[in-house]
Amino acid sequence: MKDEARIGKPMRRTDFDDKVEGTAVFTADMDLPGMLHAITLRSSAPRAQIARIDLPALPEGYFYVDHRDIPGSNVMPSPILDQPFLAAGRVNYVGEPIMLIVGPDRQVLSDILKDARVHYLEERPVLSIEDAEAATGGFIYADKPYFVSYEYCKGDFERAAEEAAFFIEDEYRTGYQEHAYLETQSMLASFVDGNVTVYGSMQCPYSVKESVQAALRLGPENVRVVQLPTGGGFGGKEDYPSIPAVHAALASMKSGRPVKLVFDRKEDIISTTKRHPCRIRIRSYIGREGTIVARDVDVSTDAGAYAGLSSVVLQRLSFSVCGAYDVENLRVRSRAYATNKCVSGAFRGFGGPQAFFAVEMHTEHIAERLGRDSLALRRSYFLEQGDTSSTGGLLSSPIRLGEIADALEKTSGYSVKRALYSNSAAREKRMEGCPTPLKGIGISMFFHGCGFTGSGEKDTLKAKVKLKKNKDGTVEILASCAEIGQGSQTTLRKIVARALDIPVGMVVHRYPDTGRCPDSGPTVASRSVMIVGRLLMDCALEMKGRWKEEDFEVTRSYTYPEGLCWDNDKFQGNAYPEYSWGGNVVEVEVDPLTFEVKVTGVWGAYDIGEPMDDRIVAGQIDGAVAQGLGYAGMEVLTVEAGRVLQDNLTTYAIPTSVDFPRTVACLIPNPYKEGPFGAKGLGELPLVGVAPAFAAAVGQAIGKRILRLPVTPEYIMRLMEEEAEDGF
Amino acid sequence: MDSKVRFKLNGEHVTMTADPLRRLIDVLRDDLGLTGTKEGCGEGECGACSVLMDGRLANSCLLPLAAVEGKEIVTIEGFRKTKRFELLKECFTEEGAVQCGFCTPGMVLAAEALLSADPHPNERAVRDGISGNLCRCTGYSSIVAAILAASKRGEGLW
Numbered sequence: 028m029k030d031e032a033r034i035g036k037p038m039r040r041t042d043f044d045d046k047v048e049g050t051a052v053f054t055a056d057m058d059l060p061g062m063l064h065a066i067t068l069r070s071s072a073p074r075a076q077i078a079r080i081d082l083p084a085l086p087e088g089y090f091y092v093d094h095r096d097i098p099g100s101n102v103m104p105s106p107i108l109d110q111p112f113l114a115a116g117r118v119n120y121v122g123e124p125i126m127l128i129v130g131p132d133r134q135v136l137s138d139i140l141k142d143a144r145v146h147y148l149e150e151r152p153v154l155s156i157e158d159a160e161a162a163t164g165g166f167i168y169a170d171k172p173y174f175v176s177y178e179y180c181k182g183d184f185e186r187a188a189e190e191a192a193f194f195i196e197d198e199y200r201t202g203y204q205e206h207a208y209l210e211t212q213s214m215l216a217s218f219v220d221g222n223v224t225v226y227g228s229m230q231c232p233y234s235v236k237e238s239v240q241a242a243l244r245l246g247p248e249n250v251r252v253v254q255l256p257t258g259g260g261f262g263g264k265e266d267y268p269s270i271p272a273v274h275a276a277l278a279s280m281k282s283g284r285p286v287k288l289v290f291d292r293k294e295d296i297i298s299t300t301k302r303h304p305c306r307i308r309i310r311s312y313i314g315r316e317g318t319i320v321a322r323d324v325d326v327s328t329d330a331g332a333y334a335g336l337s338s339v340v341l342q343r344l345s346f347s348v349c350g351a352y353d354v355e356n357l358r359v360r361s362r363a364y365a366t367n368k369c370v371s372g373a374f375r376g377f378g379g380p381q382a383f384f385a386v387e388m389h390t391e392h393i394a395e396r397l398g399r400d401s402l403a404l405r406r407s408y409f410l411e412q413g414d415t416s417s418t419g420g421l422l423s424s425p426i427r428l429g430e431i432a433d434a435l436e437k438t439s440g441y442s443v444k445r446a447l448y449s450n451s452a453a454r455e456k457r458m459e460g461c462p463t464p465l466k467g468i469g470i471s472m473f474f475h476g477c478g479f480t481g482s483g484e485k486d487t488l489k490a491k492v493k494l495k496k497n498k499d500g501t502v503e504i505l506a507s508c509a510e511i512g513q514g515s516q517t518t519l520r521k522i523v524a525r526a527l528d529i530p531v532g533m534v535v536h537r538y539p540d541t542g543r544c545p546d547s548g549p550t551v552a553s554r555s556v557m558i559v560g561r562l563l564m565d566c567a568l569e570m571k572g573r574w575k576e577e578d579f580e581v582t583r584s585y586t587y588p589e590g591l592c593w594d595n596d597k598f599q600g601n602a603y604p605e606y607s608w609g610g611n612v613v614e615v616e617v618d619p620l621t622f623e624v625k626v627t628g629v630w631g632a633y634d635i636g637e638p639m640d641d642r643i644v645a646g647q648i649d650g651a652v653a654q655g656l657g658y659a660g661m662e663v664l665t666v667e668a669g670r671v672l673q674d675n676l677t678t679y680a681i682p683t684s685v686d687f688p689r690t691v692a693c694l695i696p697n698p699y700k701e702g703p704f705g706a707k708g709l710g711e712l713p714l715v716g717v718a719p720a721f722a723a724a725v726g727q728a729i730g731k732r733i734l735r736l737p738v739t740p741e742y743i744m745r746l747m748e749e750e751a752e753d754g755f
Numbered sequence: 756m757d758s759k760v761r762f763k764l765n766g767e768h769v770t771m772t773a774d775p776l777r778r779l780i781d782v783l784r785d786d787l788g789l790t791g792t793k794e795g796c797g798e799g800e801c802g803a804c805s806v807l808m809d810g811r812l813a814n815s816c817l818l819p820l821a822a823v824e825g826k827e828i829v830t831i832e833g834f835r836k837t838k839r840f841e842l843l844k845e846c847f848t849e850e851g852a853v854q855c856g857f858c859t860p861g862m863v864l865a866a867e868a869l870l871s872a873d874p875h876p877n878e879r880a881v882r883d884g885i886s887g888n889l890c891r892c893t894g895y896s897s898i899v900a901a902i903l904a905a906s907k908r909g910e911g912l913w
C-alpha cells in the first residue's frame with residue numbers, strides 16, 4: 028500500500044494543543060463554586076486494631092468523614108470482596124485510609140491532620156511471602172495465607188518429568204515497581220439533590236461508577252462519572268481511583284458542597300498499588316537428547332493487604348511464564364499471598380514482566396548448561412502457527428518470532444557482539460584491575476495476550492459502543508475508553524474516519540462521561556484499539572451503508588470470535604483472543620569499580636498486527652522501554668516493617684533524560700483478521716521483555732547469572748563477591 | 756503575617772499581599788488561576804511546576820513568594836504567546852513529544868531555558884538541559900528530538 032494511503036501515517040494528536048499550551052484542565056485545575064478540599068488520615072501501623080482516635084475540635088465549616096458515613100457498602104467491588112473504602116476498626120497496611128477531613132482551607136486541613144492521634148492495638152504483621160507461607164493462623168484473609176491458588180498442566184507432565192535425564196532449576200525474585208505517573212490520584216465530586224457527579228483522573232469510568240453506587244447506595248441513574256485529562260495511568264489508575272472517588276463523593280454528600288481530593292506524592296506512593304514482587308521457581312527437565320521435555324513452575328506473588336486485582340494478575344503471570352516456547356509438558360502452580368503491605372495490583376504488563384524475566388533468564392541458564400547459543404536454543408523452541416499455548420489453546424494466526432529475531436540481529440548485530448563480549452581472555456584481562464568497562468549484550472523474546480484474560484471479554488466486560496451521526500455530518504464516538512496519554516482519542520478517531528471514508532476532523536471523541544457513553548470496558552489490557560476499535564469500526568461500516576440518513580445512532584456489543592474456547596475452572600483453552608509478540612536486545616557496559624550499569628544500546632522488534640499511527644506507536648514503545656529499563660536496573664522500592672522506605676521521587680528514582688539512549692525499534696507486519704484494520708494490542712508489550720534483555724546483558728558483562736530484579740550496583744557487587752564457581 | 760511582594764509576571768507588574776512564605780506554585784495556581792503550572796511532587800524533583808525566573812528555569816514548588824520580589828516570572832500562560840513557543844509547539848507535535856501532557860508545560864519551559872542559554876545544543880546538552888524535568892510517558896527521546904528540531908529550525912529566534 029502506498030504510504031500516503033496507510034492508516035498508520037501519523038497525524039497531529041487531537042489532545043495535543045491544550046496540553047502543550049497548559050490549558051488542559053486536569054482534576055487539580057478544576058474548580059467548582061463553593062468547593063471544599065479533603066485530606067486523608069492514614070494508618071501508620073501495618074496491622075492493628077484501632078483502639079481510639081483523638082481528634083481536635085473542628086473550626087466552623089470543617090467536617091470529619093469516616094466509615095460510619097457510608098450509607099451503602101464499605102467494600103470495594105473487586106473480584107474478591109475484602110477491601111474497605113475506609114477502615115472500620117482495624118487496619119492492614121501503612122497508608123490505609125481511615126478517615127477524611129474536609130474543609131475550605133488546605134493549610135488548615137494539614138494542621139488538623141497533624142493533631143489527629145490514632146491509638147493502635149498492634150498485631151504481628153505478615154511482611155513477606157515467606158512469613159505468609161510459614162503462618163499457621165492469624166491470617167489476613169479468611170482462613171488461609173493466600174488470596175488465590177492456581178494450578179494447570181499441559182501434556183503428561185508427571186511422566187515426562189520421570190523419564191527426563193536431569194533437570195535445571197532456578198529461583199528468581201523481582202521487586203516492587205511504582206507507577207510514578209506524574210499526576211497523583213485526584214478526584215472531585217459534587218453531590219446535589221441525591222445525584223453525584225465525579226470528575227477525575229482514571230482509566231476506568233465504569234469501575235468508579237460501580238464503586239460510588241455501592242458505597243453511596245445510589246442507583247445507576249444517580250451517579251455520573253466523567254474522566255478528565257489524566258496525567259498517566261500505567262495500571263495505577265485502573266482500580267485504585269475508586270477509593271478516592273468514593274471518598275470525595277462521601278465528603279460531598281456530607282458537606283453539601285463539591286469536594287476535591289488530590290493526593291500529595293508521598294501518600295500516593297505509600298497508599299496506591301504497585302507491581303507485584305514475586306518469587307518464581309522454574310525447573311526444566313532435559314531429555315537424553317538434550318531437549319527440554321517438561322517444565323515445572325511455581326509462582327508466588329506478594330499481593331499485599333487486600334486482594335485487589337491479584338487474582339487476575341496471577342492468572343496472566345501464570346499463562347505467560349512458560350515463555351514464547353513450545354514445551355510439550357508443563358505444570359504451573361501459583362499463589363498470591365496476603366501480606367500487611369500496600370496492595371499490589373495492575374501495572375503495564377500485568378504479571379508479564381515478572382514472568383518473562385524468569386523464563387528468559389532460565390533460558391539463558393539452560394543454554395549455558397547445554398553448551399548452546401541461547402538465541403539458537405530459543406529459535407528451536409519458538410511457538411509456531413498451529414501449536415498450542417501453555418493452556419492448550421490453538422494458536423491459529425501466523426507467528427513471526429523468527430522474523431522478530433532476524434530483525435533484531437540485523438539492527439543490533441546481536442550475535443557478533445555476543446560472541447565478541449564472551450571472549451573470556453579479554454574478560455580476565457579486564458578483571459585484573461584494568462578499569463575498562465565490562466561489556467555485555469542480552470536478548471529476550473516475549474508476547475502479550477491482548478484483551479482480558481480467558482473469556483473475560485465475553486463473560487465479564489461485554490463491551491458496548493455507540494456511534495452517533497449528527498445533522499451537521501459529524502460523527503461522535505461514544506465509548507468509555509479513557510485517554511491517559513496513550514493516544515486512544517486519536518487512534519479511535521482514525522479508525523472510524525477510515526471506515527467511514529470521511530476526514531478525521533469530522534469525528535468527535537470527548538473524554539468519557541458515563542452519562543452519555545455506554546460501557547466499552549476498562550482502559551486496560553491493551554484492549555482499546557483491538558477490542559473497542561473493532562466494535563467502532565463495525566459501527567462505522569454499518570453507518571456508511573446508511574449514510575444518507577440525517578441523524579442516527581449505531582451500537583455494537585462484543586461478540587466472541589469463532590473458534591475460541593476457554594474453561595475457567597481447568598484453565599484450558601484460549602487464554603487470550605490474540606497475542607502480540609516481541610523481542611528486545613539490550614547492550615550494556617558495567618563499571619568494574621562502581622558496578623554502575625550504562626545502557627549503550629536498546630533495540631526492539633514487535634508484531635502488533637498493523638500500527639494505527641506510527642508516531643503514537645513509537646511513543647508507546649519509547650515510554651514502555653524506559654519504564655522497563657527503570658524496572659530492570661534502577662527503580663528500587665523496599666518495604667521494611669511494613670513501611671515504604673522510598674516515599675518520594677528523590678528516593679524512588681525513575682529514569683531521567685540522561686539515563687538511557689534512544690530505542691531502535693521496528694515493526695513486523697502481521698495483520699490480525701479480527702482487529703480493526705489488522706491491529707492488535709500494543710501498550711503493554713514493549714515493557715514486558717526489557718528487564719530480561721538488560722539482565723542477560725549484565726550477566727554476560729560480569730560473568731554471573733542474574734537472579735533478581737532490580738539489578739542494582741549493590742546487587743552486582745554482591746554477585747561479584749560470591750564464589751567464582753557460582754558463575755558461568 | 757502578610758506582606759507586599761512586587762514582581763513581574765508574564766510581562767505585567769503585579770503586587771501581591773500575601774504570606775511571604777506561601778509557595779509560588781500556590782500563588783500562581785490558587786490565587787491567580789494560572790493552572791498551566793502543575794504540581795507533580797512538591798519537593799523540587801519533577802519539574803512539572805517549572806517557571807522561568809529571570810529567564811532561568813525554577814521549580815515554583817520550592818520558591819517562597821518572598822523570593823520573587825523584584826524578579827521577572829514567566830509561566831506557560833505567558834510563554835505561549837511567543838514565537839519561540841509556536842515553533843517549540845510545532846516541533847513537539849511533529850516528534851510526538853506529548854502523551855499524558857502533565858509534564859509538558861514544564862518541559863516546554865525547560866526547552867526555552869535551555870535554548871536561550873545555548874541556541875545550538877547537541878543531543879547530550881539537550882538531555883542534560885531537561886534532566887530536572889521528569890516524564891513518565893515518553894521515555895524522553897521524542898522530547899529531545901523536538902528540542903533539537905526547534906534549535907535547527909529556530910535560526911535567529913534564540
Ligand code: FES
Binds near residue numbers: 793795797814815
Ligand atoms: S512539583 Fe515542583 S518539582 Fe515537582
Ligand code: FES
Binds near residue numbers: 512852856857889
Ligand atoms: S507526557 Fe506524561 S509525564 Fe510526560
